[in-house]
Amino acid sequence: MSEPLRIVVVEDEALIVMQLEILLEEAGHEVVGTAVSARDAVAVARRTRPDIVLIDLQLKGGSSGLDVAKDLADEPAMMLVFLTANASRFHDDFAGAVAVIAKPFSEAIIGNTMGFLEECIRTPPPVSNLPLGLRLAPGYLASLGG
Template sequence: MIVEDQALLAMELELVLSEFGCDVVGCAMDQAGALAIADRFRPDLSLVDINLLDGMTGPDIARRLVKDYGSAVVFLTANPELIPDGFAGALGAVSKPFDESTIRGVVAFARQFIRHGAMGEPPRRFSPAPWLTAPPTGIAPR
């Protein structure tokens, strides 16, 4: 699923993802549209802009997609300083502008995480969420 309020960018993303073998279940420009698509299709992966038509709703959308639908989320943003602490459950973020190669790398990275719960090498221009790269917590061996 694509959650992006710039129509041309959303169409370009849809084309890139389709050519890469992804089934794009829908494009939304705001929170209501994103959650309606998620409710109907339960996407495996969602690319979510942080600042949408209805404001800074991207982090709220990400939390809901992760918690309620089990979707992996990657933020797309021109303003990385707006990424919330902890990334709202998202795998990471890609700074705009980006190219087709970056999106393909991000999708491959997310697929590996979704299928195997494992991380490969993060693609260029991708900032992994702190929770994804943090060492496991617990008691250290003596």
Template sequence: MSEPLRIVIVEDEALIVMQLEILIEEAGHQVVGTAASAGDAIAVARRTRPDIVFIDLQLRGGSSGLDVAKALAEEPAMTLVFLTANARHFSDDFAGAAAVIAKPFSEAIIGDTMVFLEECIRTPPPLSALPLGLRCAPGYLERLGT
């Protein structure tokens, strides 16, 4: 197995954070930080330099995952993925994110997504099919050569 992907989780609901941490670690990857607000998320991501940042759309203190995505969109080598119950409301540019996962998500969706994203990051283009429950930005898939 290759080196684990480094993940930051931006989510203000503790139970969802714990669930994601378990699923990500079971998939063989490492959670290097968590945050519940936009300001904390940006600081944690810039400090830890993760491969993937999972971002909830609505965060603590009225802050938004969109603010996190805007701030981190130009950071090199960070793949941004939104987690939201409002997945259908995104425009095709996904606010700078590579993909969106609809809530509620299942263990299978996160597991399949981790395999797919690892292929996208480590050995593009991915060999796996796009997982059910993961919606990718068209521009992201084009950049990968799919």
């Protein structure tokens, strides 16, 4: 197995954070930080330099995952992925993110999605099929040749 993906989880629901940490670590990845607000998320991501930042749309203190994506969009080698129950909000522009994972999610969805995203990062283009529950931004999909 290659190096584990380094992941930051941006989510203000403690139970979801715990669930994601368990699922991601069981899949062989490393959660290098968590945050509950946009300001904290940007600071944690810039400090830890993760491969992937999983971002909920609704965050504490009236902040938004869209703010996180906007602030981190120009960071090199950091894949931004929204994790939200409002996946239908995204049409053509994913606000700097490359993908959206729909909530609620299952262990299989997270496992398959992380495997797919690992291929996108480590050995593009991915050879696996697009997992259920994952939508790619049209521009990112085009960059993969899809």
